[in-house]
Amino acid sequence: MAYQSLRLEYLQIPPVSRAYTTACVLTTAAVQLELITPFQLYFNPELIFKHFQIWRLITNFLFFGPVGFNFLFNMIFLYRYCRMLEEGSFRGRTADFVFMFLFGGFLMTFPNLAVGQDEQVKGTFNPGIAVGHIYFFLEDVFPNQPGGIRILKTPSILKAIFDTPDEDPNYNPLPEERPGGFAWGEGQRLGG
Structure with a gap:
């Protein structure tokens, strides 16, 4: 039950805020689990341009330090304000x-x-x-x-x-095919 409500809450987060927050949490988890090190993430122009480690242009915005109070505070701040912007000013x-x-x-x-x-x-x-x-x-x-x-x-x-593209006011969809070939629901009005 708790899993379902957590899942629903997660899916209600607007898409960009959800993707960015998730990427930050997963990056930090990967560092905590020692799958990667912070040294593989930080911004370094020499490594980016001479060694083509282009991911550093993005990963330096995804790692907020080790799991702890500061990380939790940053994630709450990030989640709250990104969501407010995406649902408010950028709706x-x-x-x-x-x-x-x-x-x-x-x-x-x-x-x-x-x-x-x-x-x-x-x-x-x-x-x-x-x-x-x-x-x-x-x-x-x-x-x-x-x-x-x-x-x-x-x-x-x-x-x-x-x-999403604006809906074309001139779009006229083809009538949908009815099962069995019958004209379901196209009878006469009652009393008319």
Whole structure:
């Protein structure tokens, strides 16, 4: 019974929040079980570009440290706020939500190409706050200013992958075939 309710709660999480939270938990579990080490996950430009360890562009956003109070706090924070955004501001706009993640990841990764490893580790929280403010300004503030334009536009490839196409008002489906060839339910109205 508890398994079913936990499963239903898990499936009610919006898809991007569910995928990201699950990836973070699975990555941390893999480190805890010593299937991988944190050294295989961290952002290292030399290993990415010279040794083609491209996964490091993603995995550095999936590992929040060893299981403990900080990990639990981070997972609750991540789950709660991702879900609130996906169900609130980004409701029905999954591609835009994914684009926000990619934009934020790019802005947090790009400056790290120029700084040392110690600065990357120490500055993670502050760039996250700055990136959030930059996104908010470019998405919600600047376009609504006199002479403002919308700079951030979700690429159509993301819309094709993540958003359901709008229903075509001219679409006229073929009548469905009735079992047995009978015109079921097409009798006359009573009293008419």
